[in-house]
Amino acid sequence: MKTEKGCVVAPKGFYAAGKSTGLKRKRKDMSLIYSEKPCNVAAVFTTNEVKASSVLHNMELYNKGKKARAIIINSGNANACTGEEGLNNTYKMAEETAACLALKPEDVYVNSTGVIGVQLPMDTIISGIREVSLALDDDIVSGINCAEGILTTDTFIKDKAVEIIIDDKKVKIGGIAKGSGMIHPNMATMLSFITTDVNIDDAVFKDLLKEIADDTYNMISVDGDTSTNDSVIALANGMAGNELLTKEHKDYNVFKDAFTFVCKHLATQIVKDGEGATKFMAVNVLNADTKENAKKIAKSIIGSSLVKTAFFGEDANWGRVLCAAGYSGVKFNPNIVTLSFKSAKGEIELYKDGIALDFDEEKALEILQQVEIEIDINMNMGNEKATAWGCDLSYEYVKINGEYRS
Amino acid sequence: MKTEKGCVVAPKGFYAAGKSTGLKRKRKDMSLIYSEKPCNVAAVFTTNEVKASSVLHNMELYNKGKKARAIIINSGNANACTGEEGLNNTYKMAEETAACLALKPEDVYVNSTGVIGVQLPMDTIISGIREVSLALDDDIVSGINCAEGILTTDTFIKDKAVEIIIDDKKVKIGGIAKGSGMIHPNMATMLSFITTDVNIDDAVFKDLLKEIADDTYNMISVDGDTSTNDSVIALANGMAGNELLTKEHKDYNVFKDAFTFVCKHLATQIVKDGEGATKFMAVNVLNADTKENAKKIAKSIIGSSLVKTAFFGEDANWGRVLCAAGYSGVKFNPNIVTLSFKSAKGEIELYKDGIALDFDEEKALEILQQVEIEIDINMNMGNEKATAWGCDLSYEYVKINGEYRS
Numbered sequence: 155m156k157t158e159k160g161c162v163v164a165p166k167g168f169y170a171a172g173k174s175t176g177l178k179r180k181r182k183d184m185s186l187i188y189s190e191k192p193c194n195v196a197a198v199f200t201t202n203e204v205k206a207s208s209v210l211h212n213m214e215l216y217n218k219g220k221k222a223r224a225i226i227i228n229s230g231n232a233n234a235c236t237g238e239e240g241l242n243n244t245y246k247m248a249e250e251t252a253a254c255l256a257l258k259p260e261d262v263y264v265n266s267t268g269v270i271g272v273q274l275p276m277d278t279i280i281s282g283i284r285e286v287s288l289a290l291d292d293d294i295v296s297g298i299n300c301a302e303g304i305l306t307t308d309t310f311i312k313d314k315a316v317e318i319i320i321d322d323k324k325v326k327i328g329g330i331a332k333g334s335g336m337i338h339p340n341m342a343t344m345l346s347f348i349t350t351d352v353n354i355d356d357a358v359f360k361d362l363l364k365e366i367a368d369d370t371y372n373m374i375s376v377d378g379d380t381s382t383n384d385s386v387i388a389l390a391n392g393m394a395g396n397e398l399l400t401k402e403h404k405d406y407n408v409f410k411d412a413f414t415f416v417c418k419h420l421a422t423q424i425v426k427d428g429e430g431a432t433k434f435m436a437v438n439v440l441n442a443d444t445k446e447n448a449k450k451i452a453k454s455i456i457g458s459s460l461v462k463t464a465f466f467g468e469d470a471n472w473g474r475v476l477c478a479a480g481y482s483g484v485k486f487n488p489n490i491v492t493l494s495f496k497s498a499k500g501e502i503e504l505y506k507d508g509i510a511l512d513f514d515e516e517k518a519l520e521i522l523q524q525v526e527i528e529i530d531i532n533m534n535m536g537n538e539k540a541t542a543w544g545c546d547l548s549y550e551y552v553k554i555n556g557e558y559r560s
Numbered sequence: 561m562k563t564e565k566g567c568v569v570a571p572k573g574f575y576a577a578g579k580s581t582g583l584k585r586k587r588k589d590m591s592l593i594y595s596e597k598p599c600n601v602a603a604v605f606t607t608n609e610v611k612a613s614s615v616l617h618n619m620e621l622y623n624k625g626k627k628a629r630a631i632i633i634n635s636g637n638a639n640a641c642t643g644e645e646g647l648n649n650t651y652k653m654a655e656e657t658a659a660c661l662a663l664k665p666e667d668v669y670v671n672s673t674g675v676i677g678v679q680l681p682m683d684t685i686i687s688g689i690r691e692v693s694l695a696l697d698d699d700i701v702s703g704i705n706c707a708e709g710i711l712t713t714d715t716f717i718k719d720k721a722v723e724i725i726i727d728d729k730k731v732k733i734g735g736i737a738k739g740s741g742m743i744h745p746n747m748a749t750m751l752s753f754i755t756t757d758v759n760i761d762d763a764v765f766k767d768l769l770k771e772i773a774d775d776t777y778n779m780i781s782v783d784g785d786t787s788t789n790d791s792v793i794a795l796a797n798g799m800a801g802n803e804l805l806t807k808e809h810k811d812y813n814v815f816k817d818a819f820t821f822v823c824k825h826l827a828t829q830i831v832k833d834g835e836g837a838t839k840f841m842a843v844n845v846l847n848a849d850t851k852e853n854a855k856k857i858a859k860s861i862i863g864s865s866l867v868k869t870a871f872f873g874e875d876a877n878w879g880r881v882l883c884a885a886g887y888s889g890v891k892f893n894p895n896i897v898t899l900s901f902k903s904a905k906g907e908i909e910l911y912k913d914g915i916a917l918d919f920d921e922e923k924a925l926e927i928l929q930q931v932e933i934e935i936d937i938n939m940n941m942g943n944e945k946a947t948a949w950g951c952d953l954s955y956e957y958v959k960i961n962g963e964y965r966s
Contacts (some may be wrong), residue, residue: 382886473641
């Protein structure tokens with residue numbers, strides 16, 4: 155596997171663009187991804203009962219199992235809690251994109267992110283779609299522009315592309331993401347779009363994204379809130395020309411590993427750009443009895459406000475970590491658990507066999523002063539493991555999210 | 561029902577004390593509650609898998625179904641994550657308390673709150689138990705001292721007592737509580753102790769506390785973390801002389817209402833003293849399909865960091881409230897939900913029938929600038945309701961919980 159440039163335009167036959175079209179002041183606010191050939195689609199959508207119009211639209215398309223050709227995304231307005239008018243506007247976005255690209259509306263997935271409860275300014279949206287359609291290209295800059303157009307309050311673009319070899323053919327996977335941006339009044343929203351030129355069985359592609367999303371996008375936490383718009387959509391246009399990829403294909407795992415690599419990279423980039431984050435934390439749950447329980451424990455720890463503030467304060471507060479494991483809903487014996495913190499500056503064991511260990515406070519502080527920190531919790535119950543990624547809870551988080559909307 | 565003074569000593573036959581015994585600098589750190597006669601016991605304990613030694617001890621006692629005579633409580637050290645030695649120390653606390661009061665060790669419930677992972681200084685503890693035993697009295701000051709001795713970083717004592725009439729007899733209920741104090745390294749811990757002189761069937765008493773705790777103590781949230789030590793323990797010594805209270809007793813609901821009033825008062829006081837809290841919020845979920853779902857939605861909203869920071873910022877951010885309802889795990893139709901905020905300054909409707917309503921921003925700000933705010937969310941699905949209480953998430957919360965332990 156080697157790293158490539160160009161994110162979503164790295165795979166063969168994909169074009170992209172990102173433009174400033176007037177939805178946001180002086181920043182890119184409209185992105186488009188287009189494939190020469192029809193694509194198999196794999197997607198996961200927010201489990202929130204309150205779904206944005208675009209999510210409802212995309213889920214309907216997805217459930218029909220049809221191929222897709224394009225994804226249009228606007229930032230600056232989430233088109234959520236906007237009722238019938240909002241749904242109509244989503245459909246108009248698909249229609250206009252289709253018209254510009256000589257496609258059918260059902261070939262187009264639509265995504266929106268930004269302020270909620272406000273109707274889309276459709277004149278701006280329509281002219282924006284025309285503008286961004288004209289800008290489509292397959293050069294690296296167009297990929298980067300596309301990555302930029304989906305951002306809200308993200309402080310950097312999230313993109314990645316890799317190349318692998320399947321059946322002696324070059325296969326590429328590229329992706330972009332946006333993270334937990336806050337716009338008044340809004341909530342954290344995660345969007346990620348992936349393109350690949352692999353030739354892959356449709357059902358296999360769909361299952362694989364679901365599996366990988368559960369281990370990557372669904373294992374990150376900035377503040378535990380699931381938004382109305384969260385979506386991951388992947389397109390595969392088959393233009394690499396490999397033999398159809400199924401689970402039995404000898405290179406299935408080569409593709410799976412590369413796909414996982416791209417998703418994990420994008421997911422962890424989202425966390426690193428978490429609102430007000432000063433630390434990046436990975437919680438590794440080791441030797442749990444089941445994979446599901448390992449995930450539950452990891453997510454409970456990474457989601458604890460007390461754990462998050464302790465890491466912001468560079469405090470070796472293992473008690474809060476153990477406590478968060480304790481209320482994860484997983485049964486375990488605290489008397490056989492071991493707990494340690496590690497970073498580039500070393501590792502320190504804090505708890506073992508039901509009791510606190512004496513530890514060197516200076517060494518602990520040195521470890522915790524690093525930006526990237528790992529928490530290892532060994533349940534000593536079985537052989538399953540899971541990792542969750544998150545960030546600390548800082549003054550800045552409260553500031554960003556508590557500021558009056560005006 | 562009328563309010564009484566003296567909290568846990570208000571009911572007949574109860575004595576209490578609280579003393580500074582050297583566990584904390586210059587603050588009361590040891591409390592004792594004692595009944596002349598054996599008491600029926602009702603209790604609820606933390607569901608955290610990691611339980612403090614005292615909780616393990618109390619659960620064992622409770623499961624034996626025996627009567628009790630005393631509760632000893634130390635603050636400043638939680639005796640959690642302290643292994644075999646910690647368990648032995650809890651037992652020694654029961655033994656010493658029993659010796660001082662001419663009881664058996666199994667007559668004594670033991671509670672600890674404070675720093676975790678550190679062994680109790682047993683010399684100080686033993687001399688403290690002797691001191692506090694000698695101070696037992698049934699005057700109002702002793703009740704207040706007792707309420708003070710269980711505090712950690714609470715900024716005020718939480719106490720309440722009421723009198724009701726059952727079978728023409730005066731029956732009293734008194735209680736104390738401590739809230740989400742933070743001591744390095746520690747987590748929020750809730751303790752509450754209730755005394756009553758009612759003559760009540762043991763099984764009815766136990767069921768009633770469980771039911772009431774689910775609607776009061778279990779409906780508050782400061783930061784969503786459940787601690788290793790959380791406990792509510794209630795003692796009933798029967799000295800009021802009423803006919804045995806069962807569910808069939810004509811005054812059962814009089815007692816139930818008064819008991820609920822005391823528990824709700826103590827639970828909401830805990831929230832009002834939440835770490836760094838500047839606002840007190842009540843989330844009323846109305847017309848849900850089931851009681852359980854109403855509770856789930858209310859707790860999801862009150863626990864959202866995005867909702868909590870919005871209220872800290874006095875921001876009418878109804879989108880975050882709806883979003884938190886959406887990821888509560890309860891199925892509902894967002895298009896029939898209505899949402900409003902209210903306080904002493906009035907009420908403002910923000911969302912209805914799937915769309916955002918235009919609202920007066922100045923009026924909203926005026927409502928949200930109050931310290932006590934209610935959020936009403938009407939699901940329009942059925943007839944069940946629930947209320948959860950919580951507080952905002954402030955800079956001060958991050959400061960208190962992020963400060964380095966030294």
